[in-house]
Amino acid sequence: MTRFFDKFSHGRLFLLAGLGLFVVAPTAIAGENPPPSGELKAAGESQTANDPLESINRFTSSFNFMVRGVVIDPLVDGYQAITPEPVQEAISNAVSNISEPLTIGSSLLQGDAENASTAAKRFIINTTIGLGGTQDPATEMGLEQRKEDLGQAFGSGGMAPGPHIVLPLIGPSNLRDAAGDVITAIVNPLPLAAKAASSGVSYSNNQEDIQSLSASALDPYVVERDSYEQNRRYEVNNGVVPLMDFPQFAEDEEEKKNTR
Helix, strand or coil, rough: CCHHHHHHHHCCCCCCCCCCCCCCCCCCCCCHHHHCCCCCCCCCCCCCCCCCCCCHHHHHHHHHHHHHHHHHHHHHHHHHHHCHHHHHHHHHHHHHHHHHHHHHHHHHCCCCHHHHHHHHHHHHHHCCCCCCCCHHHHHHHHCCCCCCHHHHHHHCCCCCCCCCCEEEECEEEEEEHHHHHHHHHCHHHHHHHHHHHHHHHHHHHHHHHHHHHHHHHCCCHHHHHHHHHHHHHHHHCCCCCCCCCCCCHHHHHHHHHCCC
């Protein structure tokens, strides 16, 4: 399932300098990097879609898919054709490095001083030794990146995601995450621009897989929506999969009584 999320689920369909849109998820293995609070904040959230605006969202999603096919995919193809792979990797590293300050602030809001410290060290090392962030020596030093944003910080604090929203060109989101992005843009638009650029670079790196998933889906909108919401729960919990409460059956209750 995480492989599927890796290819599709982040859902930020950013239009940035023609690099485009991407849905991507973390590759952390369940159980690593537990939430700072020690609790699974999203465990109580409904696993069913909260989508009262589905008719509007479907229209916007169709528009986004059309823009991706007509405008963004050709631009990405051109970018890949004329840009050497080492340059593409350097651009990806630089964009990722710019996102570290947002991770620092969002981690501190969650009381996660360890990840904030790691992000700060990564930013300093990659900006200096890493030639302005175009290289990633921090990872080679054992400082693994775990990105955080305000939407994740709000979710870690117990805020529900709210209704699902599909924004023109930006793509899948929800009320909580959209509010986090708006606040980020007001405080400092650079981290949000870096987030958009990162989505564009990620889409460029995984274009064929995303197109394949979209083409094979019976209902691309549902795949996009559910992947995004599930992935955000996954990210809020730092890769720890919430345990679901299963109903107690009569036989289970009787067996408990017999064992007492």
